[in-house]
Amino acid sequence: MNTLTLGAARISYELRLYFRAGDSVFFTFLFPIVMLSIFAVAFSTSGNIGAAPDGSGGISFAAFYVPGMVAAGMLLSGVQNLGVDIAGEKGDGTLKRLGGTPLPVFSYFMGKIGMVLVSSVLQVALLLLVARFAFNVTLPGEPGKWLTFGWVFLFGVITSCVLGIALSALPRTGKSATAVVIPIVLLLQFISGVYLNFAQLPGWLQNVASIFPLKWMAQGMRSVFLPESFEAIEPGGAWDLGLVALFMGLWLVVGLMLCRLTFRWIRKDG
Template structure:
């Protein structure tokens, strides 16, 4: 019970710390919203996507990019934010000092993951509000769609958090964390259907992207926000939500195993 109480108090502390850091807020909280705005404005005169030969039935580029930006926000908040943040705390001695306190590792992780969950909820709400009221994107009305959104979002954010904690062990110093983590996250966004139409990528690149969780998070979100006729554009001709859950579950297990093997209050070479 004390472990849970400490973890809950850490969530509030981590949230206050997060929103006081302008660079973190910009690159993880506001970045997907800014990118959606850029794409929506840049392609505002390019017609619609998926229209019938008579020009009906298409959706705007703003609506097309919403699922990818939701998925990107999940990855940025979890993998990039925690990967850079925890590596920095290792480098400046914060984790070493915490290791000398009674704070359990579980409470520390609970604070980090809780912070990402809460901030991600606010982020996606703001993103959808911008999409609806600034770019006239129609949001789903079916309860089943929002149920799918809820489990893909929750599953994806938690998996991203665990992978971010595991990735924080890779940078040698806190100063090198952004140079190590951000290129990985940026590359995944380009090959996983966030900035580019996944169906138009070469087959070999689709196969590479399918190894990683972002492709499946974006696919799950497309099943929520895109019309049903877009399902046939997926590589397998289906949303494959069961496979989305399976791949995210596998990466969650892999991330937990990596956290167990690599996380420590002090670097091994300290």
């Protein structure tokens, strides 16, 4: 009980720190919203995607980019935010000082993951509000769609958090964390169907992207926000939600193993 109490206190503490850091708020909280706005405005005169030959039907570019931006926000909040944040805390000695206190490792992780979950919920709520009222995107009305959204979102955010904690061991110093983590995250976004239509990527690049979790997170979100007619253009011709769960589960296990092997209050070479 004391461990959970400390973890809850850490969540509140981490949230205050997060929203006081302007750069973190922009690049992990507001970035998907800014990118959705840019794509929606840039392609506003390009007609609808998936329209019939006579130009009727289809969806707007804003609606098409919503699932990718939701998935990108999940990855940014977990992998990028925690990867950079924890590496920085190692570099400035914060983790070393925490290691000398009675704070359990579980409470520390609980604070970080809880902060990401809360901020991610706020982020996706704001993103959907912008999509609905600024760009007139029609959101799903079926309860089943929102149930799918719920488990894909929760599963994806937790997996991203675990991978972010594991990735924080890669930078040699806190100052190099952004240079190490951000290119990885950016590359995954481009090959995983966030900024580009995944079905139009070369087959070999689709196969590479299918190894990583962001592709499956984006695919799960497409099953929620895109019409059923778009299912046929997926590489397998289906949303494959079973594979979405399987690959995110595999990466969650990999991330947990890496965290167990690599996380420590003090670097080995520190």
